[in-house]
Amino acid sequence: MALSRPAGMFDREREWRALTAFATDPAPGATLGVVSGRRRQGKTYLLRALCAATGGFYFGADEATDRDSLNRLGAALAEHGGAPAPFVFDGWHTAIDALLALGRERRVPVVIDEFPYLARANPQLPSIVQNAFAPLRPERDDSRAALLLCGSAMSFMGKLLSGNAPLRGRAGLELVVPTLDHRLAAEFWEVADPVTALRVNAIVGGTPAYRREFVRDDTPAGPDDFDDWVLRTVLSPTSPLFREARYLLADEPELHDISLYHSVLAAIASGNAQRGGIASYLGRKSSDLAHPLNVLEDSGLVTREPDVFRDNRTTFRIAEPLVTFYHAVMRPIWSDLEHTRDATRLWQRSQRRFLGSVLGPHFEQVCRSWARHMAPPDLFGDYPNVVGTGAVHDPAGRTSHQVDVVVFGLDDDDRRPLLAIGEAKWGERMGLGHLDRLRRIRTLLTAQGRFGAEHARLACFSGVGFHDDLLEAARRDDSVVLVTAADLYRS
Known part of the structure; x- marks a missing residue:
């Protein structure tokens, strides 16, 4: 059954079709789906809209102890079903069965958002979900719940269904919510001039939340307003965009030595695209970089692109434009940006780095994508x-x-x-x-x-x-x- 896309939803037609098809699948038995994507892409909006359209159940986890999360889930389930008191679960086995029980009478989506928070507190949770979806298990076979596990920690979510992971082979949906491409981003930001649109895209990329929540719909009025827009948004200490690039790394649980990962990203942003150049920039051996580069790649912050003519040569590229802008433009003058009342001169002095390290490489990548x-x-x-x-x-x-x-x-x-x-x-x-x-x-x-x-x-x-x-x-x-x-x- 096709569900109408919410009126306020921009694009995401493919993602909405996939979610609604999964949530209304008439086949018997409970089903499992995994939804992932970098932060601020609108995953929560999609899943909440899905639950609102179908009468489904949504639970947003947070960083808490295992016991506290079970208590919160019990309270949320009781409120959803109109029970007089919160449910009390002795563990996640009974909690997952209670979620599956929501689908005894009809197909209904059941969403656990920010699943990595729960798994961090209880590493056995993926195995518990695996056991709940074991074949010939009455709690699964008698349910028509469409359980959706969602998360933004890409290093964790990317491994949830891979290799020998417990949930491999259990999921009927694996949906990655991407950033908007440069065309959709221009439409979303309502920037008609292509040169201005590309400049904006080179800084904020295609992340929807950066327009709505972070700059409160402040968009460049035209080419002549671009510099002022940069000053009042990403270079303003009062704007959430100002520190966002630093927080993106902190969101990834696999990134323990944050300073090392920032240094690797700074090396790439400075034009060191091969492993040898990155190692030279950091004063380390190339072999020392295998782990941090792999972790950054798993986190979706860096992409590894092979040379199309030489199989033994690899180029590394930062996947998030805001991170490139931070390391190329903001990080070298961070203290001045924090304390100045007017960053106009700082921005003017940063034009060479912006053009050479941010805008030029981003233009090349957009050309390849196009x-x-x-x-x-x-x-x-x-x-x-x-x-x-x-x-x-x-x-x-x-x-x-x-x-x-x-x-x-x-x-x-x-x-x-x-x-x-x-x-x-x-x-x-x-x-x-x-x-x-x-x-x-x-x-x-x-x-x-x-x-x-x-x-x-x-x-x-x-x-x-x-x-x-x-x-x-x-x-x-x-x-x-x-x-x-x-x-x-x-x-």
Whole structure:
């Protein structure tokens, strides 16, 4: 049964369809689902709306002792069912059975939000849920409860259904609520100018709560208001955004040595994208970084992206724009920001770091995302199957050429033909020099006899436009693709 999406809900159509289908599934027996996603993405809003639409039960856990959480759950269940007194549970076995009992008469969603808090106080809880959903168990078979476990601690939630985890094979739904992409974020922030939209996105990304709760719907009125918006929001000590990047790490239970993880993120934000560069920045051995990088990746704060041309080379990227902005712009001047009455001069002096370490890399990533998921179907000659970045060795020049956007297709023999190589420049008007560089790289790849590179298109992405000579070259040569900031926001 399809449920109408709440009128105040922005987008999240895919997530709402998945949740409502799960919560109204007519099949017999209790079912288990897992919902995760980074903080501030609207998971709680989705789940509360689901319970409101279906008469379901919602329980939001908090950091408490095991006994206190059981008491709170007993009180919440009693209130939900209109019982005269709170239920008293001697442990989680009986508590989970009581939750399943809510579905004896009909399919009903039963939500436990912030499940990692409960599991931190009682590490046996995932195993207890596993036992509750064991086959041929009457409490499960006679129930039609749709139990949803939700959490924001990505390092924990990502392992809940993996490998030999107790709940592996038990769940019928695994839903990750993502951040909004750059197009949806611009629509959500109501920023019509594409250049301003990309600047805003480079700072706050696609996290919905940053507009609603954190800046109280304060959005840039236009291009001329962007700097003032930065000063009155993310650089203002009175704004919740000011300290948010520091708190994001504290939310992850796996991050014990916070200072080490901040240092790793600072190294990446400074342009050290490979493990060796990060190690040099920190004054440590590369082997010392395996654990912190893995934990940051599990937490959803860092992504590991392989070089598309060299299997043994990996690039690390910060996944949350606000964290990049904090480490590149705010952290070096943190004390001044905390104590100044007017951060205008500090922001002006930070423009080089903002453009080079924040806006430029973010523009490149948006270009890759656009090429993979949003570009017109015929722009690259075929469907983009893999889009990434990579380095091409130039023996004659004794150097390597970094390629910002590499687009691969997929043929019927599972081979990856190279569809396009591209260069992205945020603050630079691009000309024939950029096109000549791409032609040189295409020639190098063709000489390697790999990927069918001789047919690859050459794409130039620019935030400020193109010189006339490049525009003329694109008119004469169908293999030259020019993409502006406005193109990135066209449907």
